[in-house]
Amino acid sequence: MEGLPRLGSIETGGTKIICAVGDISGRIESRVTIPTDVPDISVPKVMDFFSDKGIDAVGIGAFGPIDVIPGSEDYGSIRKCERRGWSHYPLLRTVCRGLGVPGDMDTDVNTACLGEYAFGAGKGADVLLYITVGTGIGVGITVGGRPLHGMMHPEGGHVAAVRHPDDLFGGTCPFHGDCIEGLACGPAIRERWGADGKDLGGRPEVWEMEAHYLAQLVRNCMMAVAPNRIVMGGGVMQQEHLFPMIRERVSAQVNGYMDCPETSDMGSYIVPSALGGDQALLGGFMLAQSAFEGRSGIS
């Protein structure tokens, strides 16, 4: 829309980086997808895309771990990670300085949570949780439309897991083995059952076990922060039959203990993403707008 600041959004993922130009109304004017390589190859392509777009600010939803603590020396940098070339890479500073605009950055899940809060299935939820189940399991939290950080961003996928009685799989998490992520992320499904989730549609035991772990994660997040709504997305959640299975198990586990208007209809409490994969990209506009207004990020 005319008069609104022109905003850039960047979503960095394990295989691709998506860049978009748009504004705070949620309109996406143009976008490009760039393969994720080492920063020296990928980031110049990001700069190229934005160079003639005349953006006023930029927001980045990045794979973690990242430094999100304002005032920290490494604010806006990727933290130590196994992704080649990205450890300690000062992504936010590089992009902002290169483009000469203010910007803000958060984790991909916190940014997706922000996108759902502003434009998607999380509208009106003061405390909103976004859970992504894909290559990893991430949990983003916004409080009043602001991402929650303490000493760092939350890492709710790595809570301890009570095992399904039939599950003998060791788990894929390099840090915790059989945390929820280690037992229920996409790669865990593949390793345990020998096929991708999308090819396991006819195996009810796969989804019964998956729902066991995801319901447990939802229950634990409900107890820990009592969110007003929980949005679930990511590749594994494309299996939409998981939703009723998760809702049923969460209701059974919580067992009436959190008896609120929100939970009286689990169908509107635990909901799929409404943004078709663009949640983090759209959340990036929220970060960019916040940086444009000087409320967060770097100038």
Added chain:
Amino acid sequence: MEGLPRLGSIETGGTKIICAVGDISGRIESRVTIPTDVPDISVPKVMDFFSDKGIDAVGIGAFGPIDVIPGSEDYGSIRKCERRGWSHYPLLRTVCRGLGVPGDMDTDVNTACLGEYAFGAGKGADVLLYITVGTGIGVGITVGGRPLHGMMHPEGGHVAAVRHPDDLFGGTCPFHGDCIEGLACGPAIRERWGADGKDLGGRPEVWEMEAHYLAQLVRNCMMAVAPNRIVMGGGVMQQEHLFPMIRERVSAQVNGYMDCPETSDMGSYIVPSALGGDQALLGGFMLAQSAFEGRSGIS
């Protein structure tokens, strides 16, 4: 101190209600302890205590579940509970109207968290967790010195528990059986081992099991909200030898995944309450001050 508003604080517990007069400096001028009975007996005694104290506002840290959602019809009421006479009792309104002052109310654990943040072991921790381990297990969270609520107050003690391999006890939680509270609260210790925790000092297996569950709770809370510090209090935590046992297990479980300045010294990350049992009473002054300034509560 002269010039500061005179504040009342009320902490309601299972066996006693403590009332105090003081101010936002944390000074307690006078206090009284009243047995917890049905509201019609206990609340008039509370009113009597404050009647000649000339307070300007009141803050209440109450046993849950309570309605903490501003704008809700039952804001400041006790929710449905098994405590005789207290279900749906409009505690905050009754006290505020009776005394003719503004007031605010939160759960005992959120109020204790606020007390530690302002006056105790939680100073400077933007996201602070307070865990009480006693008759129940409660987790309070403050973000920037404000209690966190979503659809209700958090109930972190009721997360799912990965059992200790030697534990055959069924758990005491009437809602979840063997959640963390059900396996590790004071009454669970008594039922499992046949004696109160304070009389089990010579039984290392008791404390090894207790540390297993409490470390798991701490780890899950760390993953879920990445707090800047965790303060632990309550009767069971009087067993100070639990602290190093919990820290050691948390470090092992987190396994370097949350590598922050805060966690580089677990001795200053997971700490005992510094307020000797007065944390909720002192937090009540924070709530009262907030209501006095019109920032929260009812006027």
